[in-house]
Amino acid sequence: MARRIVIAGNWKMNKTVSEAVELAKAVVAKAGEAPASVDLVIAPTFVCLTEVAKVLAGSRVSLAAQDLHWEESGAFTGKISAAMLVSAGVKYVIIGHSEQRQFFGETDETVNKKVKQALKHGLLPIVCIGELLAEREAGQTDAINERQLKGAYAGVSADDAKKSVVAYEPVWAIGTGKVATTEQAQEAQAFIRKVLVDLYGSEVAEIIPIQYGGSMKPDNAQGLLAQKDIDGGLIGGAALKAEDFIGIAKGA
Ligand code: PGA
Numbered sequence: 001m002a003r004r005i006v007i008a009g010n011w012k013m014n015k016t017v018s019e020a021v022e023l024a025k026a027v028v029a030k031a032g033e034a035p036a037s038v039d040l041v042i043a044p045t046f047v048c049l050t051e052v053a054k055v056l057a058g059s060r061v062s063l064a065a066q067d068l069h070w071e072e073s074g075a076f077t078g079k080i081s082a083a084m085l086v087s088a089g090v091k092y093v094i095i096g097h098s099e100q101r102q103f104f105g106e107t108d109e110t111v112n113k114k115v116k117q118a119l120k121h122g123l124l125p126i127v128c129i130g131e132l133l134a135e136r137e138a139g140q141t142d143a144i145n146e147r148q149l150k151g152a153y154a155g156v157s158a159d160d161a162k163k164s165v166v167a168y169e170p171v172w173a174i175g176t177g178k179v180a181t182t183e184q185a186q187e188a189q190a191f192i193r194k195v196l197v198d199l200y201g202s203e204v205a206e207i208i209p210i211q212y213g214g215s216m217k218p219d220n221a222q223g224l225l226a227q228k229d230i231d232g233g234l235i236g237g238a239a240l241k242a243e244d245f246i247g248i249a250k251g252a
Helices: 019-034 044-055 084-085 098-104 108-120 133-137 142-151 183-198 202-207 218-225 242-250
Strands: 003-011 038-043 063-067 094-095 124-129 165-168 210-213 232-235
Touching: 003 094, 003 142, 003 165, 003 210, 019 044, 019 063, 019 242, 038 094, 038 242, 044 063, 063 133, 094 108, 098 108, 124 142, 133 142, 133 165, 133 218, 165 183, 183 202, 183 210, 183 218, 210 242, 218 232, 218 242, 232 242
Parallel strands: 003 038, 003 232, 038 063, 063 094, 094 124, 124 165, 165 210, 210 232
Antiparallel strands: none
């Protein structure tokens, strides 16, 4: 079975409802320019999900959320449950983004709980991992990625793991304009694939798409996406312009 190519736009804390609707419409209008084999995904903020879902209905673009909470419901002020996301038309959910880890107390353990909760409700997790610059410089890149990956997938069955996507995002490349070289990205992602083989065997590991994320742009996407273990992208800044987002997908 061939791996899917998943190009996902992480809009982060950008766009009001009307702006999000406008951008979603522009993405849908251009979606036909991307190769048919590519899965296109956009992740607006929670408040925009239901309106953006209406724009995406009947199109090839799927809806993602940027996070979820691991409990079913109850006294968790400010949090959003898996069932709420499903009811809003969400298909994918980004989990463990480095900004969540850095600023909002996300740990390998909470990532794991969220991954399990997403899968329980039929949401497809996009599991983010990646090393800090200091960790890369200390030669810990592989160790960090292995720890985060094994933490995220602890207790997750092979059948469930097949539904997930991994996003390798070296933290030093996010929003900095400093993209990883194709060699750096491929090397890290080949290692990540090896850890998936350890966890689930090669058949499952071959199915799970591994995205690259961090300053991906139309002019560097093609080189990255040509690598054997780079099966898509998680795109921040460049996803805020439909032309750039689809331009990246065209590189696949
Ligand atoms: P960037 O963000 O493309 O703006 O570097 C990527 C991400 O954080 O997902």
